[in-house]
Amino acid sequence: MKVLMFGWEFPPHISGGLGTACYGLTNGMSYLEDMEILFVVPKAFGDEDQSKLRLIGANDVELSQKNPHYEKLLEKIQFIEVNSNMVPYMDPEDFYTQISKDKEGSKNYIHTHFTGKLEFTGTYGKDLYQEIANYAVIASEIAENYDFDVIHSHDWLTYPAGMAAKEVSGKPLVVHVHATDFDRSGGNVNPSVYEMEKTGMNAADKIISVSNLTRNTVIQNYGIAPEKVVTVYNAVDPVVQKENISVKKGYDEKVVTFLGRITMQKGPEYFIEVAKKVLQKMDNVRFVMAGSGDMMIKMIWHAASLKIMDKFHFTGFLRGDDVYRMFSVTDVYVMPSVSEPFGISPLEAMQSNVPVIISHQSGVSEILKHAIKVNFWDIDAMADAIYGILNYDALSEVFKKHGKEEVDNLKWENSARQVKDIYLSVL
Amino acid sequence: MSTICLYFQVHQPFRFRNYRFFDIGDEHYYYDDYSNESIFRKVAEKCYLPANKVILELINKYEGKFKVAFSISGIAMDQMELYAPDVLESFKALAETGKVEFLAETNSHSLVSLKDEDEFRQQVEEHGEKLKKHFKQEPKVFRNTELIYSDEIGAQVARMGYEAMLTEGAKHILGWKSPNYLYCNAIDPKLKVLLKNFKLSDDIAFRFSDQSWEEYPLTADKFVGWLNQMGKEEETVNLFMDYETFGEHQWEETGIFKFLKSIPEMVFANSDFTFSTPAEVARNLQVVSAIQVPYPISWADEERDLTAWLGNELQEQAFDRLYELGEQMKKITDPVLKKDWSYLQVSDHFYYMCTKFFSDGAVHSYFNPYDTPYDAFINYMNVLSDFSLRVNAAVPKNNVEMEIANLTGIINEKDEIIQKYEQELYELNKQLFSGTKRTTSAGKTKTANTAGAKKAGTAKKKSPARKTKLAKRKPE
Incomplete structure (x- = not known):
């Protein structure tokens, strides 16, 4: 079976969970028999791992003038060219650099429509909507020139591309919902993003959601028939113990960590409130908020106003091994997300033998047993769980013992098998 | 001559409220009055009251030929006094017939027999006093929490002066032997041991309403048929189960009360079986051999061992921390502290922390007020932390x-x-x-x-x- 897959990013050039999930899934598929994947991203850098699939950068595809679909397509996608600063699904660090770059570089940006190749940044910059449209144009070109059985689009950015490919080829389309705008915006949905998401879901023959939480959002907020939406949980790749990453802790205190984008979706303010609660009762503990985001400044003020800054630390954005270094000194990992379609990072924490507390409002809570689950707003319960893990050592021992085992049993191969069944159902 | 020995366990835990760590050292009230009362009332209406009525009718109807035994935990008696005096009255009415035997157990439905003989003896005495007060009976037969038994525990019970003790007829203990005879303790042969026939007991307690069970539906007729099929030389069929089987685990709609009502009728009409209480079995039958139980057994789960209460690190830590206070508690006279101490020992608290439920599902989650064993552990340890502070204040350790x-x-x-x-x-x-x-x-x-x-x-x-x-x- 040949799959034409559209993604927006692919490791190592990723900014969040989407690229990791795409890589994991395709990797898992490579273990299945009779699976061939053609993965399209807006921009190929050339250093991606292509051992398991064939990667095509949309920026490398040459357009042939003859193609009659362009005009029609562009007309269709016209509506999405909204000039908006709303930049979804992006790492805030990149956001700042992107915005400033766009300001300087916008004049040099050459739109080379119909003259051969198109320019892509493959990020989530200001010209995102233009890129999405261009990406769809390229998609129809690819659909003409390649042979495949099914189309698979990851998240709303690539839905137009998937739809274009479906139109050209007549092959079935599966869209994969890793997140919806309801998760990202906390309810203040951007109408044009919503429109694009809904159009994509309507056009799809089957929809894959990463959790039942997301499945419900798709059914209720996008009006999709329940039988069309299937949940396939993400998994996590086993960690390869590179070198011995360990940090010497220069203090005899426990560490409680929040790691993720500091945005409303992740519930950072609840973490600060919980820190205040715990610090009222015990002294030998420090709280770390690792990450960056549009709410970071506000959170610093928040923590300062509670007078806990002597015990509360902001690290900024952590990359690569720094994440594992952080985990190696962490005693409890907390993810108080307000709305988390899946949430891979608690799994990474568990791989590093860190006990985790996660919110019920996360997709990952549907599959994890050896984790403490609380409602994101229930600061008392969260504080109690933190206190329990820090003070009653049997608890962290049990978590370490069972947690790692549990995570090691989540395999991308299983997810891939389920996805294959979904392909077969639409063929 | 063969006999049927019916024993029903009556116990309801005294549940803790959501006790947060901020409460430690500040709030010393640990109990969830609302759920304790509402659950006890619910079980009283669905089970205790209607089932007691049926049994009283049966005793009167068969003029004493039908008899049963109860073991009521001290915690359950306390809750009857608090929430359901009507239930207590109906048990008293049963006691007055003289055909109902009450068994001894630990007051707190605790696991203390595994830890401390002195404390064990004291809790059994405490329970005995309650029995005397309410039912004017002096128990002769002992049943330990969850039918936990080992040679050593049996010997301790013999030292307390009991004639007999009940336990599970676990397969791995019996081997080829049958549970339908009277056995004795391996260390002290004076103590008789009655073994539960788990096949027939569980047919009623667990499988009665299971529609996927090949024997469904179970009728009194069929059940007595099974009894008749047993060899003539089998002496006693010990049917031990939770009393909540009637009306609570098996709802009234399943026909469980009708089944209970028609059992004696069918037994007397179609078989040579009689009914006996455990004390009668212990006195009337001859011991066939000693039973070897080097490691503790119980009536729980497939394994019939202790892993439902003491099977993981959480449970072990909680259990050890609790009994670390044992020495200090001996010096304490304050009634409030003593009451809390006894409620902290209730075995159910440890049951809630069981991680086995991920595989041994249904039964555990049914009884569990906590979402996960971790929540149960944290809550318990918070309560225990506060309790330790109070004990240390009352009886300084160093x-x-x-x-x-x-x-x-x-x-x-x-x-x-x-x-x-x-x-x-x-x-x-x-x-x-x-x-x-x-x-x-x-x-x-x-x-x-x-x-x-x-x-x-x-x-x-x-x-x-x-x-x-x-x-x-x-x-x-």
Whole structure:
């Protein structure tokens, strides 16, 4: 079976969970028999791992003038060219650099429509909507020139591309919902993003959601028939113990960590409130908020106003091994997300033998047993769980013992098998 | 001649409230009154009251040929006094027939038999007193929490003077032997051991309403047919189960009460079986052999071992921390502390922390008020932490704590003196300046306040309502 897959990013050039999930899934598929994947991203850098699939950068595809679909397509996608600063699904660090770059570089940006190749940044910059449209144009070109059985689009950015490919080829389309705008915006949905998401879901023959939480959002907020939406949980790749990453802790205190984008979706303010609660009762503990985001400044003020800054630390954005270094000194990992379609990072924490507390409002809570689950707003319960893990050592021992085992049993191969069944159902 | 021995277990845990770590050292009330009362009432209406009525009718109808035994945990009796005096009355009515035997057990439905013989004996005595008080019976037969038994525990029970003890007829203990005979303890042969016929017991307790079971539906006719099929030489069929089987685990709609009603009728009409209580079985039958149980067994789960209560690190830590307080508790006389101590030992708390439920699902989650074993553990440890603080304050463990306790005593004494002087000062002031009414009344409130606050500080047991009231008034 040949799959034409559209993604927006692919490791190592990723900014969040989407690229990791795409890589994991395709990797898992490579273990299945009779699976061939053609993965399209807006921009190929050339250093991606292509051992398991064939990667095509949309920026490398040459357009042939003859193609009659362009005009029609562009007309269709016209509506999405909204000039908006709303930049979804992006790492805030990149956001700042992107915005400033766009300001300087916008004049040099050459739109080379119909003259051969198109320019892509493959990020989530200001010209995102233009890129999405261009990406769809390229998609129809690819659909003409390649042979495949099914189309698979990851998240709303690539839905137009998937739809274009479906139109050209007549092959079935599966869209994969890793997140919806309801998760990202906390309810203040951007109408044009919503429109694009809904159009994509309507056009799809089957929809894959990463959790039942997301499945419900798709059914209720996008009006999709329940039988069309299937949940396939993400998994996590086993960690390869590179070198011995360990940090010497220069203090005899426990560490409680929040790691993720500091945005409303992740519930950072609840973490600060919980820190205040715990610090009222015990002294030998420090709280770390690792990450960056549009709410970071506000959170610093928040923590300062509670007078806990002597015990509360902001690290900024952590990359690569720094994440594992952080985990190696962490005693409890907390993810108080307000709305988390899946949430891979608690799994990474568990791989590093860190006990985790996660919110019920996360997709990952549907599959994890050896984790403490609380409602994101229930600061008392969260504080109690933190206190329990820090003070009653049997608890962290049990978590370490069972947690790692549990995570090691989540395999991308299983997810891939389920996805294959979904392909077969639409063929 | 073969006989049927029916024994029903009556127990309801005393559940803890959601006890947060902020409460440690501050709030000393641990119980979830609402769910304790509502659950107990629910079980009373669905099971205890209707089932007691049926059994009373059966005893009267068959003029004493039908008889049963109950074991009611001390915790359950406490809750009957609190929430369901009608249930207690109906058990008393059963006791008065003389055809109902009450068995001894630990007062707190605890696992203490695994830990401390002295404490074990004390809890059994405590339970015995309650039985005497309510039912005017002196128990002769002992049943341990969850039918936990080992050679060693049996020997301890024999030393307490009991004639017989009940336990599970676990396969791995019996091997080729049959549970349908009377056995004796391997260390002290004076103690008779009655073994539960788990196949027939569980047919009623667990499988009765299971529609996927090949024998469904189970009728009294069929059941007595099975009894008749057994060899003539089998002497006793011990049917041991939770009393909540009737009406609560198996709902009335399943026909469980009709089944219970028609069992004696079918037995007397179609078989040679009689009914006996455990004490009668122990007295009337001959011991066939000793039963070897080197490691403790119970009636729980497939494994019939202790892993439902003491199978993981959480349970072990909680259990060890609890009984670390045992020595200190022996010196304590305060009734409130003693009551909390006994409620902390209820085996159910440890059952909630069982991680086996991920595989041994249904039964565990049915009884569990917590979402996960982790929640159960944290809540329990929070309560235990507070309790330890109170015990350490009452019976200091080492010199530092002793000193603190002494100093607290001195401070309290001085507080009282200050309070007395303040009062005197106020009286004198009043005599000296009989000023305007306004100043006097203002002064009065203030003095009363400080006195009140002092008093609250002195007396350890203060009501939360009073405390907040004082705190609110202070800024005046």
